[in-house]
Amino acid sequence: MDPIFNEAAIKIQNSSLLEYKEKGGRVIGYVCSHVPEEVIAAADMLPFRLRGIEIKSTAIGDSYFGPFLCSCPKALLQNAGEGRFSFLDGAIMVQACDSMRRLDECWRKAGKDFPGSLPDFFHYFAVPHKVTDYSVQFFAEEIEKLAKAIEGHFKVSITEQKLDEAIETYNTTRDLLVQLEALRHRDSPPLTGSEAMAIVLAGTAMPKSDYNKLLEATIEDLKKQRAKTHAGKPRILLAGSVVDDLTLIDAIEAEGAVVVADTVCFGARAYAGHVEKGGSRWETLARRYLNEQFCPRMFGYSNERYELILQKFKDSKADGIVFQNIRFCDLHGSENGLFNKRLDKAGIPNTRIEREYGELADEGRVRMRINAFLETLGRGKSAA
Amino acid sequence: MRQELTEYDFIWSVNNLLSTAAKTAKGTPKEYKALLKRIPHFSDLIDSMIGLGEPGVVFLESFAEYTDMILTAKAQGKKTCFTTFCQSPVILHAMGVVPLVLEVLTVAGTLIRKSAIGEFMDYCLEAGFTETSCSSQRGSMGAYLAGLAEKPDFVLIDTPGICDTNANSFAFAAAHFDIPFYQLNYPPTIDDERAIEYHRKDFKHMISFLEEQTGKKLNVERLREIMLEMQRQDEMVCELQDLQRLIPNPVPGIYNLFIYAIRFTLAGLPACTRMIEVMLKKAKENAKANRAGTSSGKEEKRALFVYIDHYSANLPLFNFLDQHNISHLGGILDRYYQDDAFYKGSTSYKTETQTLDAMIDSLARQNAHLPMVKQIRGPYDSPEMWLEEIKRLAEMLNPDMTIYSGTPGCRNTWGMVKLLVNDLEKTGYPTHIINSDAFDDRVESWEATAHRLQEFLDLRGFN
Numbered sequence: 001m002d003p004i005f006n007e008a009a010i011k012i013q014n015s016s017l018l019e020y021k022e023k024g025g026r027v028i029g030y031v032c033s034h035v036p037e038e039v040i041a042a043a044d045m046l047p048f049r050l051r052g053i054e055i056k057s058t059a060i061g062d063s064y065f066g067p068f069l070c071s072c073p074k075a076l077l078q079n080a081g082e083g084r085f086s087f088l089d090g091a092i093m094v095q096a097c098d099s100m101r102r103l104d105e106c107w108r109k110a111g112k113d114f115p116g117s118l119p120d121f122f123h124y125f126a127v128p129h130k131v132t133d134y135s136v137q138f139f140a141e142e143i144e145k146l147a148k149a150i151e152g153h154f155k156v157s158i159t160e161q162k163l164d165e166a167i168e169t170y171n172t173t174r175d176l177l178v179q180l181e182a183l184r185h186r187d188s189p190p191l192t193g194s195e196a197m198a199i200v201l202a203g204t205a206m207p208k209s210d211y212n213k214l215l216e217a218t219i220e221d222l223k224k225q226r227a228k229t230h231a232g233k234p235r236i237l238l239a240g241s242v243v244d245d246l247t248l249i250d251a252i253e254a255e256g257a258v259v260v261a262d263t264v265c266f267g268a269r270a271y272a273g274h275v276e277k278g279g280s281r282w283e284t285l286a287r288r289y290l291n292e293q294f295c296p297r298m299f300g301y302s303n304e305r306y307e308l309i310l311q312k313f314k315d316s317k318a319d320g321i322v323f324q325n326i327r328f329c330d331l332h333g334s335e336n337g338l339f340n341k342r343l344d345k346a347g348i349p350n351t352r353i354e355r356e357y358g359e360l361a362d363e364g365r366v367r368m369r370i371n372a373f374l375e376t377l378g379r380g381k382s383a384a
Numbered sequence: 385m386r387q388e389l390t391e392y393d394f395i396w397s398v399n400n401l402l403s404t405a406a407k408t409a410k411g412t413p414k415e416y417k418a419l420l421k422r423i424p425h426f427s428d429l430i431d432s433m434i435g436l437g438e439p440g441v442v443f444l445e446s447f448a449e450y451t452d453m454i455l456t457a458k459a460q461g462k463k464t465c466f467t468t469f470c471q472s473p474v475i476l477h478a479m480g481v482v483p484l485v486l487e488v489l490t491v492a493g494t495l496i497r498k499s500a501i502g503e504f505m506d507y508c509l510e511a512g513f514t515e516t517s518c519s520s521q522r523g524s525m526g527a528y529l530a531g532l533a534e535k536p537d538f539v540l541i542d543t544p545g546i547c548d549t550n551a552n553s554f555a556f557a558a559a560h561f562d563i564p565f566y567q568l569n570y571p572p573t574i575d576d577e578r579a580i581e582y583h584r585k586d587f588k589h590m591i592s593f594l595e596e597q598t599g600k601k602l603n604v605e606r607l608r609e610i611m612l613e614m615q616r617q618d619e620m621v622c623e624l625q626d627l628q629r630l631i632p633n634p635v636p637g638i639y640n641l642f643i644y645a646i647r648f649t650l651a652g653l654p655a656c657t658r659m660i661e662v663m664l665k666k667a668k669e670n671a672k673a674n675r676a677g678t679s680s681g682k683e684e685k686r687a688l689f690v691y692i693d694h695y696s697a698n699l700p701l702f703n704f705l706d707q708h709n710i711s712h713l714g715g716i717l718d719r720y721y722q723d724d725a726f727y728k729g730s731t732s733y734k735t736e737t738q739t740l741d742a743m744i745d746s747l748a749r750q751n752a753h754l755p756m757v758k759q760i761r762g763p764y765d766s767p768e769m770w771l772e773e774i775k776r777l778a779e780m781l782n783p784d785m786t787i788y789s790g791t792p793g794c795r796n797t798w799g800m801v802k803l804l805v806n807d808l809e810k811t812g813y814p815t816h817i818i819n820s821d822a823f824d825d826r827v828e829s830w831e832a833t834a835h836r837l838q839e840f841l842d843l844r845g846f847n
Contacts, residue, residue, distance in 0.1 A: 066798030068516070073799075095572055098548040102799025105763050109803050124763065129544035129551070129569045134585040138571065141578060299544045299555040300565040328795065330517045330549050334556045337512025 008202035016206035026089040032096035034127040036285040042162035049204035064106035070099035071357040090121030140286035177271035188231035190222040193259020194249045230258045237318040238262040241325045241332040261316035296331040320349035394527035403448035428698045457482040463537040470754040471542040474652045478607035490523030518793030519823040521553035538564040545570035566593045572762035587748035610652035615735040620660045622724040632683030634670030637712030644717040688783035689715030696825040721753035764800045789818040816840040
């Protein structure tokens with residue numbers, strides 16, 4: 001596996017990004033799976049998914065946000081204040097969930113206290129909470145508005161041809177990541193969940209043209225691999241709140257399991273579905289990105305998300321499901337509760353864990369919970 | 385859950401207590417005093433309500449009427465739906481649907497069932513819900529989830545895009561009960577053409593949903609009748625709120641709670657009209673006599689609540705303000721943006737009843753201006769959002785202080801309240817954040833909350 005995957009997964013200012021910047025490339029950060037990266041790519045810029053990794057405290061975040069908030073946007077603000085996002089030429093704020101939507105105001109205010117931390121281009125992007133003909137239409141207009149804002153600010157032109165090229169490139173990435181996931185479904189997965197997540201994360205933090213080539217080569221290598229390294233380990237499907245660092249998956253795998261699939265933000269949501277070709281580009285993008293299965297912020301679609309989890313569970317031949325939610329993420333926390341009860345009735349082993357965002361301040365507790373869960377499967381380290 | 389809490393239907397308990405309490409006013413003073421001794425848990429509350437005179441009694445009667453509607457809905461062939469405090473019930477009444485407004489029912493629970501509502505909140509966790517979710521729904525929702533009230537037929541809300549924890553509670557309930565769910569969804573702007581068109585389409589879609597659920601077509605004449613009644617109510621609410629600008633403010637603080645409790649359950653119905661009439665009458669009498677709405681008739685300070693109030697048993701926040709001769713100038717829950725509202729700024733709604741399309745547009749526009757739906761849908765410092773509204777209200781109401789009270793579950797306001805407070809302080813308004821849970825005094829006891837509030841008053845020189 002190319003070392004850039006791991007580097008990009010654990011370091012915000014990774015070498016691929018820095019190289020891109022050195023060549024004069026421009027970067028726009030974004031905070032949610034509902035942002036159509038193709039629009040940014042069609043403006044010849046790099047869409048970069050913002051993460052809160054590498055921080056040692058949330059002191060800056062805590063100064064602007066209130067106390068009863070998810071630690072994810074606080075960690076993002078911390079990174080902004082500490083200058084780790086200094087390479088950004090722009091950022092797109094989204095009313096993704098109530099914690100994340102307020103990053104808009106908090107970052108703007110922090111920008112005054114930490115000069116240089118706020119990119120010049122700072123755009124608020126609205127995403128409807130339902131899928132209907134008129135909400136898709138609204139969202140398509142919102143995407144077009146975003147494109148116009150980028151064009152106006154950066155004096156660039158987002159043409160249909162550029163959009164088509166970007167759609168093609170991003171669809172290729174999705175196809176490749178689906179192939180990667182299929183490899184994880186093998187009886188003997190050729191890579192760990194942590195390695196797989198590193199590959200997926202890298203895709204959000206480096207140019208796609210380079211990434212696709214590396215990913216294709218990696219998949220070819222993995223296809224040839226026949227070692228039974230992870231055969232026989234308890235197989236876990238990971239679901240729930242955003243996971244953008246490797247430590248949670250590392251903690252699960254350190255207890256003797258292997259994570260074979262997920263439905264989390266940054267994970268499988270990054271490559272679910274295709275953007276159709278032809279027609280109004282704004283509408284085809286809107287149809288792919290206004291996906292009710294992405295996140296419980298899309299209210300009233302829990303059955304659809306439950307079905308997705310069941311399908312993933314079946315396809316990946318998982319032994320159990322680990323539901324996790326970041327504290328104060330009620331959207332995932334309560335849906336995890338619903339699914340937990342339904343799956344219990346269906347006889348599918350699963351567990352619920354609440355945690356903090358980031359590099360696992362409470363690793364010991366999480367590992368103990370995982371260990372106990374694996375024991376119930378009769379497959380854990382201590383059960384062996 | 386304690387056995388004693390599972391023996392009676394939750395709504396029946398509320399109804400029984402409030403309707404009985406309303407009748408006590410008809411007894412002789414001797415009978416009344418004797419009765420209070422026999423209901424030690426509720427005597428303070430009932431005494432406070434009866435002590436308010438006609439408005440207190442009418443409130444008890446009105447709320448009893450509302451809960452009676454819930455209890456008799458099925459027998460009358462009506463559907464019931466879970467809905468939220470910032471959704472106008474007008475369309476529901478017109479369709480013959482009884483709204484189960486969870487937040488208002490939670491407040492009723494905190495008032496009459498000391499400590500019990502906490503157990504209902506906790507029951508939600510047993511059903512899989514998160515403890516960090518907003519307590520305003522968890523209280524009464526817990527009673528429903530535990531089977532202590534009759535299961536609703538469907539869910540209809542208007543908080544997606546406004547408040548995740550609110551919308552999420554209702555989505556959870558719909559999934560738990562496996563009943564139909566409809567959401568009115570709001571974009572982050574309020575008055576541009578795209579937002580208006582979205583509101584309109586969404587509202588029409590909602591009417592189709594209601595027709596499907598009830599099996600009846602919308603009765604246009606009935607809707608018009610209810611809207612005209614609501615228009616009358618709106619005019620009186622505007623008049624009442626206009627009086628709050630007087631110094632001293634002649635409107636008793638508790639009326640703010642009465643206005644929204646009645647507005648979100650009975651708007652468009654005669655019981656709501658009667659309630660507003662008696663409040664307006666009393667406030668006008670106070671104004672004529674140059675009396676404040678406090679029990680003493682004096683006003684020493686004026687407080688503008690920028691969000692909601694605090695609803696522990698016996699309504700201690702309102703008593704605290706009253707004892708300190710502090711006029712309550714209203715909060716977010718009392719702002720509806722009628723065209724006659726003194727605070728309306730650049731956006732408002734008018735009640736139009738000429739045609740069905742005009743009625744639908746008018747209702748969609750009204751709904752888009754209701755509490756929270758208007759103020760916290762976009763960045764707090766965008767035009768017509770929270771900050772601009774509070775500054776405008778403050779200029780017009782002359783508060784000495786502004787106060788934020790909410791719940792830890794309110795992710796949306798806690799995400800920006802520090803910024804808001806800084807801005808208000810810079811503008812010259814001393815501002816206090818109440819850190820407790822407005823619906824659950826197990827999070828912070830009222831005594832601790834009162835201590836901090838007193839400290840704020842002392843430190844800022846208000847005593």
